[in-house]
Amino acid sequence: MIDKKLTSNLHTIILNEYENTEGIVILEAGQIVFEEYFGNSNSKSKIHIASVTKSILSALIGIAIEKGYIKSTEEIVMGYFPEYTSISSNGVREKVTIQNLLTMTAPYSFNDWSEPLEAFCTSPDWIEFALQEMGQNGEIGTFKYSTASAHLLSAILTRVMGTSTREFANKFLFTQIGIDSINEYPMSSYGYDDLFGKRVKGWVHDPNNITTGGWGLTLTVREMARFGQLYLNNGFWNGKQIIPQDWIAKSISPNLNHYGYMWWLFENHGLDAFAAMGDGGNTICCVPQKKLVVAIASHFIPNPKDRWLLVKDHILPAIR
Structure with missing residues (x-):
């Protein structure tokens, strides 16, 4: 009581x-x-709800694994992005797993809590930026909080499902527990107010229509x-x-x-x-x-x- x-x-x-x-x-x-x-x-x-979005994304990954769309958390991240051949091998990036993304133990070049979000959000290809940064510094297994990691997970979901993370969430999570379907937020620009401010509605996506994994959801x-x-x-x-x-x-x-x-x-x-x-x-x-x-x-x-x-x-x- x-x-x-x-x-x-x-x-x-x-x-x-x-x-x-x-x-x-x-x-x-x-x-x-x-x-x-x-x-x-x-x-x-x-x-x-800002980074609370990450925990919802985690649930979606669990659902996708249970349904067989993703084999396991031990799968290699780079295996989902074979077209990014211009990103040279660094011997570390190729070992990063989905588990590392979920637990924030993927290695990045920035210091912990100093992720270059502005550079990430102003790049034309957020996936390329995130993959390029991954493995540039540090060791796999060391905690380093990363919004880019969450966005890579959303991109993986999009690739295995052939639909957006938002649509996957609506079908397999939100409507199942009495939450209204989340609308796509029609992005007219990628300034601060559109990405993080009071203009945000529904669920934000990147310039290539990948639902944001680390923030951008309204509930x-x-x-x-x-x-x-x-x-x-x-x-x-x-x-x-x-x-x-x-x-x-x-x-x-x-x-x-x-x-x-x-x-x-x-x-x-x-x-x-x-x-x-x-x-x-x-x-x-x-x-x-x-x-x-x-x-x-x-x-x-x-x-x-x-x-x-x-x-x-x-x-x-x-x-x-």
Whole structure:
């Protein structure tokens, strides 16, 4: 049960410390026990969830493997892009696997958390840029957070399916759990507002119509919570297996990097949690022992306060 006295303080805490929050939904045992919106947002507002998109992409890869479109996570990435013959072999790139992309352990030339996103997004071919950068520095197996890795996974999905990642998600994930089909965002340009800002609607794609893998999806907060609940349900929805149960187990398995298959892993006083997290404070946090899902949508601001602190310090203590 949720302590109403403690949750009554959430409104003030969010306004004072997490001021860019658009909405929050808390599910306990699959039921909404707290829901609130801020500014002009409401339950129907579609909000750009930033890198939370990565965790959804991870689910899509698991579904594609279960359906036989992708053989396994051990497949070599370059095997999906044979036409990029102009990219010279460096002895490392050719060993990078789908597993490395999922766990952010592919080697890139940039320092961790310093990915050249502007250069990536302004290049005419995002796939070529990502492949060229891969293997230029570092070792396979070292954690290095990369949005380019997520985009390569989306490109792989597109190639094996012969359709866009967005369409694949609509058919095999979103509509299966009661989320409205996601529309394609008609890209007129590739400036900041079109890629990351408030103009974003539906799901963004690159100049070659590859659905963005690392960001660019808009959902309501309730839809975010539904996706989190699907993971708490071990991939089942209304008795139907949507995501393979073993994929979810692998996705959130503890490791030294505290990062699974595009899910962040946490621990708090014996409670394990896993979270999809994105810029601005977008979060889907799942705490299995408490049967808890916390979905938070936010608009982008630089250096927002970590939403895990909100969950850990204010929401978890309210669950009895």
